[in-house]
Amino acid sequence: MEPILTTKGVNKFFYEPEKFQVLKSIDLTVNKGEFLSLVGKSGCGKSTLMYVLSTMDTDYEGELQIAGQRLTGKSQNELAAFRNAHIGFVFQFHYLLPEFSVLQNVMIPALKLNRYSRKEIEERAMTKLKMLGIDEHARKASSKLSGGQQQRVAIARALINDPDIIMGDEPTGNLDSYNTQLVFDIFSELTHTYKQTIIAVTHDDEFANKSDHRVEMSDGRIVKS
Amino acid sequence: MNRQSLKLSMEIARVHLVSKPKQTIVAMLGVTFGIGMFIALVSLMTGLNNFTEELTMTASPDIHIYQEETSSRKSILEEINPDGLNLVYHQKPKNETTKIRNAREIARLINLDARVLGTSPLVSSQVFYNYGPVQLNGTILGVDILDEDKLFDLRSKMKAGRLEDLLSNHNGLIMGKGLAKKLNVALGDRVVVTTPLGTTITLKILGIFQIGIGVVDNVRSYANISTVQTILQKDQSYITDINVKLKDRNLAPLVASELQSKFIYKSEDWQAANATYLTGSMIRNIITYAVSFTLLIVAGFGIYNILNMTIYNKMKDIAILKAMGFAGVDVKNIFMIQSLVIGFLGGIAGLVIGYGLSFLISKAPFNGGDIISLDHFPVNFDPMYYVVGIVFGVSTTAVAGYMPSRKASKVDPIEILRGQ
Numbered sequence A: 001m002e003p004i005l006t007t008k009g010v011n012k013f014f015y016e017p018e019k020f021q022v023l024k025s026i027d028l029t030v031n032k033g034e035f036l037s038l039v040g041k042s043g044c045g046k047s048t049l050m051y052v053l054s055t056m057d058t059d060y061e062g063e064l065q066i067a068g069q070r071l072t073g074k075s076q077n078e079l080a081a082f083r084n085a086h087i088g089f090v091f092q093f094h095y096l097l098p099e100f101s102v103l104q105n106v107m108i109p110a111l112k113l114n115r116y117s118r119k120e121i122e123e124r125a126m127t128k129l130k131m132l133g134i135d136e137h138a139r140k141a142s143s144k145l146s147g148g149q150q151q152r153v154a155i156a157r158a159l160i161n162d163p164d165i166i167m168g169d170e171p172t173g174n175l176d177s178y179n180t181q182l183v184f185d186i187f188s189e190l191t192h193t194y195k196q197t198i199i200a201v202t203h204d205d206e207f208a209n210k211s212d213h214r215v216e217m218s219d220g221r222i223v224k225s
Numbered sequence B: 001m002n003r004q005s006l007k008l009s010m011e012i013a014r015v016h017l018v019s020k021p022k023q024t025i026v027a028m029l030g031v032t033f034g035i036g037m038f039i040a041l042v043s044l045m046t047g048l049n050n051f052t053e054e055l056t057m058t059a060s061p062d063i064h065i066y067q068e069e070t071s072s073r074k075s076i077l078e079e080i081n082p083d084g085l086n087l088v089y090h091q092k093p094k095n096e097t098t099k100i101r102n103a104r105e106i107a108r109l110i111n112l113d114a115r116v117l118g119t120s121p122l123v124s125s126q127v128f129y130n131y132g133p134v135q136l137n138g139t140i141l142g143v144d145i146l147d148e149d150k151l152f153d154l155r156s157k158m159k160a161g162r163l164e165d166l167l168s169n170h171n172g173l174i175m176g177k178g179l180a181k182k183l184n185v186a187l188g189d190r191v192v193v194t195t196p197l198g199t200t201i202t203l204k205i206l207g208i209f210q211i212g213i214g215v216v217d218n219v220r221s222y223a224n225i226s227t228v229q230t231i232l233q234k235d236q237s238y239i240t241d242i243n244v245k246l247k248d249r250n251l252a253p254l255v256a257s258e259l260q261s262k263f264i265y266k267s268e269d270w271q272a273a274n275a276t277y278l279t280g281s282m283i284r285n286i287i288t289y290a291v292s293f294t295l296l297i298v299a300g301f302g303i304y305n306i307l308n309m310t311i312y313n314k315m316k317d318i319a320i321l322k323a324m325g326f327a328g329v330d331v332k333n334i335f336m337i338q339s340l341v342i343g344f345l346g347g348i349a350g351l352v353i354g355y356g357l358s359f360l361i362s363k364a365p366f367n368g369g370d371i372i373s374l375d376h377f378p379v380n381f382d383p384m385y386y387v388v389g390i391v392f393g394v395s396t397t398a399v400a401g402y403m404p405s406r407k408a409s410k411v412d413p414i415e416i417l418r419g420q
């Protein structure tokens, strides 16, 4: 198995209101094509770890490597470019840009990456939307969709640049059981059919148990892996 | 790569602008109002300034040479006995003549200077004009009317009669329009002119001129040099003033000081003669720019506010864009572009409105009364001010937009995403 993400001895401290170690020597390896779920009690540091893994948080000790690149110590601009090409995000609150259509929302990261022509990007975006069963809404304003539909648009957007890894902080946290199941099925299919790597924080035990790899955190440490 | 990012930032900026049309238009109106007022104000002010400057120029020579009347002088006692204790009570001024000696020779020498366009030696005197029961105070200038025409373009200022008629008639007079109106005289009438010495002469009105400003038109008339010399009981060499016109009016202070040191007589340049007018025009300019600048600053604050509000409302979008890989500079561009577009479009609209206002003002009737002959406002349509206006407007919005845009570029996405 080929590791796509590894951390070595990641520590992180918060200094406000007082010094407090939120992550304690995290050593994590995520393999390619793996559907990993991160669970743990509220406040144990799951989100904090996700921000470190996502490269958005650079204020930590230890090392982070994704897709063979050492990311620790890189500049903000380099990291932004890296995220654009290698990481897709799915958030709890779908966070689509409300003034843009569904299709435009999916296209934006690809336009930023500028690897394909505009026409190709549009075709690719339509393919992703079709795969997620929301292609008939492509021209609608993104704010006109239901929560579950918006979350699927967000997944399409996360997929548009064929990222090495998709990260989600409670991607189903805001969805009902029907849509949660739907998103879970999509994630399963992505990992099994398309060898997509996914890391998702969740509070949903059923969701976690069905994933390939369940990682449990407690008090800033990985306790079960 | 970079160009593509810029294009994308522009696209996002455009969507932001059109998705909130009311807010965008309000921000633009601030700039439009500022620039529009600037154009209207500056067009009117510089129009008025140019107009009055032109009038002043037609009324005053570039350089005026005359004998300055000395008001205080040493008593003879002091001259003879400089170290003594001298007391002279009620010393009267000396009866000095205001004559310029060798005036024609001086005029000829000045004419030789390459910077000089022409000279006009003349005799001036205070006089009373009598017509029937009306008696008015004024001045009479004895001139070579053709020389004077060369300096002041009198021909174009003639309202009745011809300049040439004066050449052939030694008892003729060309009178200012305001003076003629007050005396109630017309072409061909005869007026009695009384000098300070008490001599009188009857002169026939051969022409009526109007320069356009009351201080000239209401008091002055022109006659031949010999006529004025005669009524003042002076000989043919009696000349009181020399007017000089230069090729470049701006050289006047320099040339005037040269002439003064060369010929001793007082040489006054037009800038010195019209110091009050020049200060006035400078103050008008300062006011124009101060008012316009204030308006634009206010518009700038408006843009600053609106952009700050937009950015505050778009925090989540900014966070998500950054998470997806937009660099700080891309985010900054999105908002800078918005403020520049607001500034540019608002500015262009301001130029149109400013032009419209200036046009309306230029058509508005305005009565200058006796002071200035004016029937509507003079407005300056110099394109330079339109360039200044748009540059001014766009730079104000750029400055106003810079701070919020920079703030947006510094947004930490984690803080926003965690907050939810």
Ligand SMILES: Nc1ncnc2c1ncn2[C@@H]1O[C@H](COP(=O)(O)OP(=O)(O)OP(=O)(O)O)[C@@H](O)[C@H]1O
Pocket: A014, A015, A016, A017, A022, A040, A041, A042, A043, A044, A045, A046, A047, A048, A049, B418
């Ligand atoms: N910016 C911060 N400054 C100080 N302490 C913080 C900050 N952000 C988070 N914490 C603290 O760090 C700990 C971990 O927070 P984190 O958000 O990672 O928890 P979590 O596991 O995601 O919880 P939940 O399941 O409720 O989302 C918490 O105790 C939290 O109060």
Ligand SMILES: [Mg+2]
Pocket: A046, A047, A048, A169
């Ligand atoms: Mg969390």
